[in-house]
Amino acid sequence: MAKAAKSTLQIATANRLRDGAVVFLTVDGAWSTSLAEARVARTAADADHLIATCDRDAATVVVGPTLIAVTEHDGVIEPVDLRERIRANGLTIDTIAADAVRYL
Amino acid sequence: MYTYDEHDRTFVAERVAQFRDQVKRRLLGELTEEQFKPLRLTNGLYLQLHAYMLRVAIPYGTLSSAQMRMLAHIARRYDRGYGHFTTRQNIQFNWIKLEDAADALDDLASVEMHALQTSGNCIRNTTADQWAGVAIDEIEDPRIWCEIIRQWSSLHPEFTFLPRKFKIAVTGSPNDRAAVRVHDIGLRLRRDEKGEVGFEVIVGGGLGRTPMIGKTIREFLPKRHLLSYLEAILRAYNLAGRRDNLYKARIKILVHEIGVEEMRRRVEAEWAAIRDGALDLPPQTIDAISRHFSPPAYEPQPAVDLAVERLRLESVSFARWLKTNVAPHREPGYAIVNLSLKPEGAPPGDASAAQMEAVADLALAHSHDEIRVSHEQNLVLPHVKRADLPTLWRKLAAIDLATPNLGLVSDIIACPGLDYCALANARSIPVAQRITRRFADLKRQHDIGELKIKISGCINACGHHHVGHIGILGVDKNGEEFYQITLGGDGTETTALGRIIGPAVSADDVVDAIETLVETYLQKRRPGERFVDTYRRVGDAPFKERLYAAA
Numbered sequence: 060m061a062k063a064a065k066s067t068l069q070i071a072t073a074n075r076l077r078d079g080a081v082v083f084l085t086v087d088g089a090w091s092t093s094l095a096e097a098r099v100a101r102t103a104a105d106a107d108h109l110i111a112t113c114d115r116d117a118a119t120v121v122v123g124p125t126l127i128a129v130t131e132h133d134g135v136i137e138p139v140d141l142r143e144r145i146r147a148n149g150l151t152i153d154t155i156a157a158d159a160v161r162y163l
Numbered sequence: 164m165y166t167y168d169e170h171d172r173t174f175v176a177e178r179v180a181q182f183r184d185q186v187k188r189r190l191l192g193e194l195t196e197e198q199f200k201p202l203r204l205t206n207g208l209y210l211q212l213h214a215y216m217l218r219v220a221i222p223y224g225t226l227s228s229a230q231m232r233m234l235a236h237i238a239r240r241y242d243r244g245y246g247h248f249t250t251r252q253n254i255q256f257n258w259i260k261l262e263d264a265a266d267a268l269d270d271l272a273s274v275e276m277h278a279l280q281t282s283g284n285c286i287r288n289t290t291a292d293q294w295a296g297v298a299i300d301e302i303e304d305p306r307i308w309c310e311i312i313r314q315w316s317s318l319h320p321e322f323t324f325l326p327r328k329f330k331i332a333v334t335g336s337p338n339d340r341a342a343v344r345v346h347d348i349g350l351r352l353r354r355d356e357k358g359e360v361g362f363e364v365i366v367g368g369g370l371g372r373t374p375m376i377g378k379t380i381r382e383f384l385p386k387r388h389l390l391s392y393l394e395a396i397l398r399a400y401n402l403a404g405r406r407d408n409l410y411k412a413r414i415k416i417l418v419h420e421i422g423v424e425e426m427r428r429r430v431e432a433e434w435a436a437i438r439d440g441a442l443d444l445p446p447q448t449i450d451a452i453s454r455h456f457s458p459p460a461y462e463p464q465p466a467v468d469l470a471v472e473r474l475r476l477e478s479v480s481f482a483r484w485l486k487t488n489v490a491p492h493r494e495p496g497y498a499i500v501n502l503s504l505k506p507e508g509a510p511p512g513d514a515s516a517a518q519m520e521a522v523a524d525l526a527l528a529h530s531h532d533e534i535r536v537s538h539e540q541n542l543v544l545p546h547v548k549r550a551d552l553p554t555l556w557r558k559l560a561a562i563d564l565a566t567p568n569l570g571l572v573s574d575i576i577a578c579p580g581l582d583y584c585a586l587a588n589a590r591s592i593p594v595a596q597r598i599t600r601r602f603a604d605l606k607r608q609h610d611i612g613e614l615k616i617k618i619s620g621c622i623n624a625c626g627h628h629h630v631g632h633i634g635i636l637g638v639d640k641n642g643e644e645f646y647q648i649t650l651g652g653d654g655t656e657t658t659a660l661g662r663i664i665g666p667a668v669s670a671d672d673v674v675d676a677i678e679t680l681v682e683t684y685l686q687k688r689r690p691g692e693r694f695v696d697t698y699r700r701v702g703d704a705p706f707k708e709r710l711y712a713a714a
Contacts, residue, residue, distance in 0.1 A: 078261060141581070141639075141642060146213065150213070150583075151593060152582055155509070157517060158515065159515050162506065
């Protein structure tokens, strides 16, 4: 069961069941790995709609769907929480490549 | 090394087949996430921030070359080409797909590895001194006992649903490199007055939200009684450990609440009823396990190797490496070689598939096919001829595993933190990276000397910050990362919990703060004093004054 976050602007996020990837619910009702494609709920009714889709897809599509607070500036969406920003934008560190022996 | 018997092989294979079916049912929607989650966790598969994470058990941190090569294969085939060695001497893969997990586990089973009991409220991988069997100060090889514990605790029906996870560590040496006093049960091999070898049994240690130093519940336990005594402790805990509050469920809270005397009374009463039963370990059983850990066939070596001594004089880098990364070996002419997984700027404990493959090759060529993982997130080649040291050093340097920094300021333990972990409040790895860059000058590091920095991204303390000489704990202050600093912790035989020095510092300020603390030590230290010695002598005040005066 997805829960609503306390914010005016919200999006739905989850991890994709088959591979764990971070995904966002889009305007088409699909799940995308691109934050930019996330559907922004601006009203309580919008949020309820997102929750309904989350609950529908928790069976076979995604894990742990939840609504998170976002800001929107010039059409660019950014999660409010640091944790969610890291989820959305990826690691903040460089990792080592399979054949590499240096991190530089 | 221990090799699987038919029983081990069968149960691992059966568990993989069972998990494959469970995954299939989950993907079809026949199992809900609520039903599936405990099943995947039982098989070591977590869901972290960005992906599933598979934690693979490395029993007591011992690997063969073939096993290390398989870890590299898992990293390449199913992950993003690297893995992360942990403080439980295990390895985590950060990007495993659920749909691939059973295949990865099948591949691991082909080299006698699995991910069982790397999660959940059960007895986890028993850890040991990474120098087990080769350390000069060792009484007996602790891995024999870790293996006996592994066999007893694997799928133990009574202890599959404990109040909380349960961690055991064993040291065979008086110098504790396994942090036994901060485990649920710590076992220290020792001799009694007659010279007989047995265990000091320590219970109720732990880090996390409520750090506690373990208490000795029995000064001397004869070896044959180990399992019955452990079973008695687990029963006392399983019965009375709290299940109403996640944060009060570890055995340390029980021991703290009822007192060590009452805990001892309960354990001894239970033990009296079972001590001579099925868990008794006759000498022939112990001998059969011991044979798996017999030393390799060492070859006679010259007492002094001139090539090593010559290179020591010629190369300051080699001399530094000998000083920090090479330890004396119980066999004359041999050495223990520690491989640093903490090169400047690297996430502590990470290794690429290429590095793992190279280490596998080096272990085959130079270390009797054996590799160890340390709880401080480094690797060890335990059986190296001293004559091979110059060659091995060059080969390790070529794969960036020869940084001469073991035990120094840049040899940091860090948990995955908020970059990976669903529980974290703040990032750990970037802080570790910045500290290693600030102290990149190896001459300076060697001048500072032994200094253990340990970083956790939340109060669960996976980075062991409570027992760091300098501990760093990431906290969330109104959505911003702050870092609380503790001083004076110690995870060795002189176990101590660090004390908070003052208000948390911001992410921007944390590296400057660490440098200020190090500078204060350098000013105050007397000859021969390590950071922690100076801290114990002068206390908090000088450090506090310097740190907060600047602010």
